[in-house]
Amino acid sequence: MIKILQVGMGPLGQKTVKFALERGFKIVAACDPAPDKVGRDVGEVCGLKKIGVRIEPTVDLALKKLAKNKKPEIAVLTTVSSLVKLVPQVEAIAKKKLSIVSTCEELVYPWRTQPAVSKKLDKICKKYKIALLGTGVNPGFLMDYLPTVFTAVSQKVDGIRISRIQDASVRRIPFQQKIGAGLTTAEFRLKEKEGTLRHVGLAESLDLLANRMGWKLTKKTETLNPVIAQKDIASGYKPIPAGIACGVEQVAKGYVGEREVITLYFRAAVGEEKSFDTIVVEGEPRINTTIDGGVNGDIATCAITLNAIDSVLKSAPGLRTMSDVMPVTYFNSKR
Amino acid sequence: MIKILQVGMGPLGQKTVKFALERGFKIVAACDPAPDKVGRDVGEVCGLKKIGVRIEPTVDLALKKLAKNKKPEIAVLTTVSSLVKLVPQVEAIAKKKLSIVSTCEELVYPWRTQPAVSKKLDKICKKYKIALLGTGVNPGFLMDYLPTVFTAVSQKVDGIRISRIQDASVRRIPFQQKIGAGLTTAEFRLKEKEGTLRHVGLAESLDLLANRMGWKLTKKTETLNPVIAQKDIASGYKPIPAGIACGVEQVAKGYVGEREVITLYFRAAVGEEKSFDTIVVEGEPRINTTIDGGVNGDIATCAITLNAIDSVLKSAPGLRTMSDVMPVTYFNSKR
Numbered sequence: 001m002i003k004i005l006q007v008g009m010g011p012l013g014q015k016t017v018k019f020a021l022e023r024g025f026k027i028v029a030a031c032d033p034a035p036d037k038v039g040r041d042v043g044e045v046c047g048l049k050k051i052g053v054r055i056e057p058t059v060d061l062a063l064k065k066l067a068k069n070k071k072p073e074i075a076v077l078t079t080v081s082s083l084v085k086l087v088p089q090v091e092a093i094a095k096k097k098l099s100i101v102s103t104c105e106e107l108v109y110p111w112r113t114q115p116a117v118s119k120k121l122d123k124i125c126k127k128y129k130i131a132l133l134g135t136g137v138n139p140g141f142l143m144d145y146l147p148t149v150f151t152a153v154s155q156k157v158d159g160i161r162i163s164r165i166q167d168a169s170v171r172r173i174p175f176q177q178k179i180g181a182g183l184t185t186a187e188f189r190l191k192e193k194e195g196t197l198r199h200v201g202l203a204e205s206l207d208l209l210a211n212r213m214g215w216k217l218t219k220k221t222e223t224l225n226p227v228i229a230q231k232d233i234a235s236g237y238k239p240i241p242a243g244i245a246c247g248v249e250q251v252a253k254g255y256v257g258e259r260e261v262i263t264l265y266f267r268a269a270v271g272e273e274k275s276f277d278t279i280v281v282e283g284e285p286r287i288n289t290t291i292d293g294g295v296n297g298d299i300a301t302c303a304i305t306l307n308a309i310d311s312v313l314k315s316a317p318g319l320r321t322m323s324d325v326m327p328v329t330y331f332n333s334k335r
Numbered sequence: 336m337i338k339i340l341q342v343g344m345g346p347l348g349q350k351t352v353k354f355a356l357e358r359g360f361k362i363v364a365a366c367d368p369a370p371d372k373v374g375r376d377v378g379e380v381c382g383l384k385k386i387g388v389r390i391e392p393t394v395d396l397a398l399k400k401l402a403k404n405k406k407p408e409i410a411v412l413t414t415v416s417s418l419v420k421l422v423p424q425v426e427a428i429a430k431k432k433l434s435i436v437s438t439c440e441e442l443v444y445p446w447r448t449q450p451a452v453s454k455k456l457d458k459i460c461k462k463y464k465i466a467l468l469g470t471g472v473n474p475g476f477l478m479d480y481l482p483t484v485f486t487a488v489s490q491k492v493d494g495i496r497i498s499r500i501q502d503a504s505v506r507r508i509p510f511q512q513k514i515g516a517g518l519t520t521a522e523f524r525l526k527e528k529e530g531t532l533r534h535v536g537l538a539e540s541l542d543l544l545a546n547r548m549g550w551k552l553t554k555k556t557e558t559l560n561p562v563i564a565q566k567d568i569a570s571g572y573k574p575i576p577a578g579i580a581c582g583v584e585q586v587a588k589g590y591v592g593e594r595e596v597i598t599l600y601f602r603a604a605v606g607e608e609k610s611f612d613t614i615v616v617e618g619e620p621r622i623n624t625t626i627d628g629g630v631n632g633d634i635a636t637c638a639i640t641l642n643a644i645d646s647v648l649k650s651a652p653g654l655r656t657m658s659d660v661m662p663v664t665y666f667n668s669k670r
């Protein structure tokens with residue numbers, strides 16, 4: 001059974017721990033510097049029964065005094081979205097010779113957007129002979145890795161178009177608030193400026209796709225706009241009158257010259273008629289596939305993080321992407 | 336640009352050669368013992384202009400006298416469906432230190448169905464330090480590898496159900512004949528006995544899926560039946576009256592104890608209302624995805640064979656499967 005060091009005990013870390021325990025992984029150490037977490041039991045913080053592992057403020061302290069047969073094999077890193085902020089965290093773990101799988105969105109394919117930081121991370125990994133992978137449902141799967149898998153049967157690829165449409169009515173209240181449901185356009189734009197509205201990862205998905213297809217993108221665009229309710233909506237956490245924002249729409253495009261080779265369309269709104277994910281590969285053959293109801297993001301991000309462990313442990317040292325580790329599939333800790 | 340030895344110049348080999356040339360791969364050598372092929376130019380046999388490569392009867396002769404800068408890096412093997420018949424062919428290529436990607440259906444996941452032959456092949460590969468991969472659209476992708484990729488986001492997998500439904504009306508006449516369209520039930524059963532009707536690969540797909548999910552199948556079943564026209568059908572290569580076979584239906588099931596964990600449903604018939612491929616992963620989250628129109632099998636098998644080359648060249652020696660080589664994606668020979 002695989003033994004995990006959990007770094008980051010926020011909501012995502014807690015859910016990943018729950019999933020890991022459900023599947024028989026062992027959480028042997030954990031850390032988070034938050035004062036309301038330090039010193040508490042991992043299980044307790046996750047709303048489960050105690051598992052006898054104390055949350056320490058640092059990686060060093062979390063690994064100190066561990067019996068030899070309790071040493072973790074992998075670190076699961078669920079802390080920040082920003083690559084720059086991730087560097088010291090990676091370094092601290094790398095020094096302990098532990099490979100890392102992380103939910104950091106910018107880590108999914110950082111080579112184009114942040115080449116210097118990417119090289120630095122790669123160097124750290126190679127120095128300590130560990131592998132580092134960023135993954136998640138999106139970025140990490142739906143708008144990047146999964147479409148590349150479909151192109152396995154392509155003789156020719158002219159373009160890739162992906163839409164992820166989600167009805168937020170059924171999602172938890174903080175998610176509905178996060179996407180701006182119930183805000184006036186002015187309030188929406190204010191929140192956008194604060195940076196809390198934005199889905200992080202479209203640029204990284206563009207780059208991963210382009211890299212695999214052998215496209216050198218000459219232009220990338222990204223827009224973010226409110227989805228405005230066309231009529232009164234009653235299905236969400238509060239009534240939304242017509243004319244008010246009910247969600248967010250983000251569109252990213254990648255061009256080679258004048259040709260729009262990649263289109264990523266993301267829309268999450270309260271009152272959306274149908275949730276679905278669609279991937280279209282234009283070319284030979286044309287592939288048009290739709291995931292009915294979409295992939296549940298809450299479950300998927302934590303699950304893919306755990307499922308990636310096997311591939312990361314088998315990987316060569318360095319900063320890896322989903323496309324250059326062994327294919328990630330459901331992975332039972334007992335396999 | 337990658338240089339290929341093409342082994343087998345039948346219809347599939349010819350199409351693969353065409354695709355390879357379209358994409359800038361180099362065919363530097365080719366062999367096929369068929370008297371109507373030996374001595375002819377590869378391009379000519381494929382209905383293209385000559386490429387200056389003579390078809391030789393054996394691998395040895397095809398590689399003899401090749402200038403050093405013309406030596407192939409990979410062998411593409413498109414000959415037989417049977418694993419046993421493949422062994423001497425693999426051995427002849429392995430001795431030349433060439434890794435192999437093949438369309439042999441039984442090679443896709445032979446470890447359960449033919450363990451002794453699998454071990455033998457693996458041993459040959461390791462002896463000569465080459466990698467050997469079986470691939471194709473089905474088996475090789477649609478009913479095995481692709482579904483495992485969807486489980487990357489699974490916290491729990493209870494079952495996998497796949498349907499591949501094809502309207503054969505739009506396919507070439509030999510395909511319509513192959514699936515038994517226009518036969519009486521008695522004629523159909525006769526042809527079934529001859530073994531020419533059967534889609535090869537369902538057992539291999541079952542085993543690949545089970546292996547990745549960590550399921551030890553206790554029972555496997557496979558049935559083959561005619562699809563009987565319910566009314567007169569005029570869309571095919573010839574009119575098919577009601578009561579006559581218009582195609583074939585194959586169902587394979589994998590069980591763990593009493594639980595049917597895998598269902599593979601394959602149906603190809605003239606007059607089928609709609610073509611599509613559906614993959615359902617039962618579990619958390621539930622995933623239900625449909626490829627509208629299905630994946631065009633003629634294009635896909637040749638394309639995935641070429642796309643797999645990059646992953647095979649990067650692979651460790653041995654008998655590999657699609658799940659244990661680097662993710663296969665569209666791969667431009669110039670990358």
